[in-house]
Amino acid sequence: MTPAQKIEILQQLIQIPSVNAHEAEVADYLASLFAPYPQAKVERLTYAPGRDNLVVTIGDPTGPLLGLAGHMDVVAPGDETAWHHAPFGGEIVGDQLFGRGASDMKSGLAAITIAMLEALEQHQPLAGGVRLLATVGEETGEYGAAQLTDAGYADHLAGLVIAEPSGLDQVVYTARGVIDYKVVSTGKGVHSASPELGVNAITNLMKFYNAVGPMMAQHTQVDPVLGGLLHNVDLISGGEQVNSIPAHAELMANMRTIPAYPNQMLYDELEGLVAKLNQEPGVDLELTYSFPEEAIPGDPQAPLVQLAKQISDQVCGHDTQIVGSGGANDGAEFLRGKGDFTSIEIGPGSNTSHQPDEYISLAAYLQAIDFYEAFVPAFFQSTVVTH
Incomplete structure (x- = not known):
């Protein structure tokens, strides 16, 4: 040829x-x-x-x-x-x-x-x-x-x-491996003048957001070639209009993993956090993954x-x-x-x-x-x- x-x-x-x-x-x-x-x-x-x-x-x-x-x-x-x-x-x-x-x-x-x-x-x-x-x-x-x-x-x-x-x-x-995940928060939408009648999906989503960062930051082991575990929340959306309590909110995050932290270990931690938060009154979080790789x-x-x-x-x-x-x-x-x-x-x-x-x-x-x-x-x- x-x-x-x-x-x-x-x-x-x-x-x-x-x-x-x-x-x-x-x-x-x-x-x-x-x-x-x-x-x-x-x-x-x-x-x-x-x-x-x-x-x-x-x-x-x-x-x-x-x-x-x-x-x-x-x-x-x-x-x-x-x-x-x-x-x-x-x-x-x-x-x-x-x-x-x-x-x-x-x-x-x-x-x-x-x-x-x-x-x-x-x-x-x-x-x-x-x-x-x-x-x-x-x-x-x-x-x-x-x-x-x-x-x-x-x-x-x-x-x-x-x-x-x-x-x-x-x-x-x-x-590196990768884990892309999504957390969806479901609440109850009402007029913002009566927030006690609803459930703020954004507030509940932020409970996850505020907890997951410190949880992942505890993984401090560094691979000599690949570096450390990376975790970034890259997308957040929620709400419909400024005078309504939001009934829906979601975030998406990307993780870049290293061999020291197998994906299953990280799944267990994420799922455990969601399960713990879902025990709180009014909290309804759902976690899903898309095409994770070891x-x-x-x-x-x-x-x-x-x-x-x-x-x-x-x-x-x-x-x-x-x-x-x-x-x-x-x-x-x-x-x-x-x-x-x-x-x-x-x-x-x-x-x-x-x-x-x-x-x-x-x-x-x-x-x-x-x-x-x-x-x-x-x-x-x-x-x-x-x-």
Whole structure:
């Protein structure tokens, strides 16, 4: 495959506006690339109409299985007048290819796809299997990865590489988890001249707000790579008009967790606080979660981590750093699969993810393909297999 063909594949992906939906169009295009190769096993798992996960498996099914993962959704472009290049145009200026998802993470998705396609094209013998896991909904909760994991596609992997935009000079081996939660307070609305006849939902919600901050602040343990537990109340709403006692109020909060504090421990604390407050007269609080993810502990000395550093050093000619990530990723879901394996992130990217005029360096993109093509056989030749 020529460099121009590799770039065209990325352009085609960018031109599919898979904004928090429509991933099936991306899956269609990727599946079409594997159509000439009957030895590639192509499977789809539908999450919702127009939202298909894609799984492609190649190589020797009797050997260890390496997972290569990427998500097909992108965030919305936002105010398109802030863009100098069409967000879904795939325009190239010099060494830069512009478009939503160019960095996060269609360049990584294209690179791992092309590495597999070239292995097929060149009839490269593999001492194991390689599985592409292309997911829906990563940007809004990793629910495509969750669905694939529940269906068994991550079972007994020997290792997992997620092509998120770490930059090829960094291997991410540990990551924060996330808990997004909502607390809804239900009261009784009356005229504000007679507050004793009603129940102020905002007042009761503030009881939770005033208690949860100090409760979470007691968790003072600091991870040497990820830092401490983060808890932020980011949205509060309530009431209807200024002369009415509010019957409804709610808040939403975001937590970034670390391995020292498993999510279940934090659920227990939040639920215990709500239960305690609900014992007070008139208090009616309801707690719900949306797409929580566990933190990924990781080991910087794990064979997969060290191999990725070694190959990146060789291919890219730099000193690759072994680091942690403050953001959650699909690995948190895939690691629920049966077996014991290491998950890492390494992929091409720029510092423009989720921003106007998002771009990827074409040199970095092509270098990422070289990295994955060198990494796959090295993985099978090494002693990395951990299952």
